[in-house]
Amino acid sequence: MAALQRIIELNRQRRRRSDVVYIHAYIRENFNPLEVLSDEAVVRKYRLTRPQIRELLQLVHPHLVRPTRRNFALTPAVQLLAALRFYTSGSFFEVLGDGLGMSKASISRSVTAVTQVLLQLADRMAFPSTPDDIARTTQGFHGVAGLPRVIGVIDGTLIPVARPSENEPIYLCRKGFPALNVQVICDHRGVFTDIVARWPGSTHDAFVWANSALCQVAEGGGFGGCWLLGDSGYPLRPYLLTPFQQPNTAAEARFNRAHIATRAIVERAIGRWKQRFCCLSKTAGGVQLHPTKCCAVAVVTALLHNMAVRANVPLPEEDMVLEEDVADLPHNDANPQGLAVRNQLVHHVSPLKHLPTPLP
Template sequence: MAALQRIIELNRRRRRHSDVVYVHAYIRQNFNPLEVLSDEAVVRKYRLTRAQIRELLQLVHPHLVRQTRRNFALTPAVQLLAALRFYASGSFFEVLGVCLGMSKASISRSVTAVTQVLLQLADRMAFPSTPDDIARTTQVFHGVAGLPRVIGVIDGTLIPVARPSENEPIYLCRKGFPALNVQVVCDHRGVFTDIVARWPGSTHDAYVWANSALCQVAEGGGFGGCWLLGDSGYPLRPYLLTPFQQPNTAAEARYNRVHIATRAIVERAIGRWKQRFRCLSKTAGGVQLHPTKCCAVAVVTALLHNMAVRQRPTPRGGHGVGGGCGRSSSS
């Protein structure tokens, strides 16, 4: 009798699970956000325009096709939209699954798969290297506050992550929560031209810089006599300018003013990056994934941020880096 009751209970569970599968499949097959939502709603939910999402879909489609003969396999479009929605909201996988017609496990697998595919586009983030690019960049930076020969602005920011099960102390940042210390460099528009996302939150900004590929380029004279601008957390170098701690002359005070006005570009860029992709923000709980996956998410969202920034027209009389989001969380 006990065995019969066990069999009946298992059959009931299978039926309930089957019902959920059919409901999820119905949602996915009968609701295409790109065809139903308005242009404003698409940008609000996924942070990219309809055209940009379709461009991404063409790039990732061959890599996301499920090699299976099972019914209701997730399409590349569904996986891409699930990942973009996670980046934009930072919500729990189970909550996203209810809205997208997917299970919690399917959301997790989709985010992992899409992130790994988009990570292959990291080479699109290019630091100015040719003489024409360098000359164009320094000219525009000079127009910001009058500081010449600036090739980029650099800063570090803390990306909150889930409390890791291994080596937890090294991830605790100076603010007391587990995080990654991510270094970014951006141009005058707030477009990221370099990113280093591999160090735990306890790592100092100067150490991250000293062990980056861009530092080796600078040490080898790759900047061509131009400068990066960084805050006092970075060392003063012939290619990396930092502000005076205690300016004693009018010239030093004026240098600090133009330095801060120019370097504020990267702080605003980081603020907009985290506001655009809420999974990076501490107010949304941070990236609740394994630290290795968090590093990949940071790089991918930086690439998507660049796409969004390039889509927006430069304001008249401005430099494409207007105010609004304030300082970054690590400043």
């Protein structure tokens, strides 16, 4: 009887398992640059302002919270800042990890996770479709060199990538290094309105355009009488005007000068894009990731570039030599409708003194 009472007493004194077992799950306390660095330092390191980074953090936070009780989980803020730093510098993961106090694997996982989350914002890059947007864009382009009804300027650029282990020859561009051929279209402000990042570097610009969704829209009359401007690597179409390869009259030479001055907007936009996010530039080594991830990085950095342009975020002050993209071989497809539109437009371009002389 005494033994039974002793057992009952022990059971009363026994505590629940949850009272005696402690789960030690801590969040890693990393250095938070947003709380310490100056505004100029934040822009220099991450290419975005402090409010823009916080806005991005609110968007990505629900998707980057780790559903785990393991020790030292990375916070969403740490993952976002690590990815932005990679886009900005293009450094190797191990080098970035040494500066941020993270391992190479943690940097890789952070860049992959943040890129996939930000890729969901791709719908924010919209080609002008409403009457107000079209009117605003065409008026902006008309003020550059007097060309009417221009809805965008198009160009292709080479994004260097790591040498792929499969199908390497198709990634070798005309300059001899593995790359992606990325097609971009921008408006008069230099804001990207469309991007196609899916083709290897050996692909011709005309092929990329012909297999894009926007080309199908244009073929179906979706531009409503407006047109794009492209270099001689693109086919001449009623909705895509290219310059005269051999201008024979003063009017044709005047059209070429206006065409060059207007299309230079996309060339400058590409240069600023690569200068803002050095991971895209060959001088920084290119995007050292799998080609599929490189495509996602190109789209995400274009979205971030648009945010910076709209907010007038200054470019980095340090000088950086940017490589020039060589135009693809001229496209000799003479479309009768495109010829008719261009010949008619030639006589409506007024001579402007500030237009540059066409290159030989």
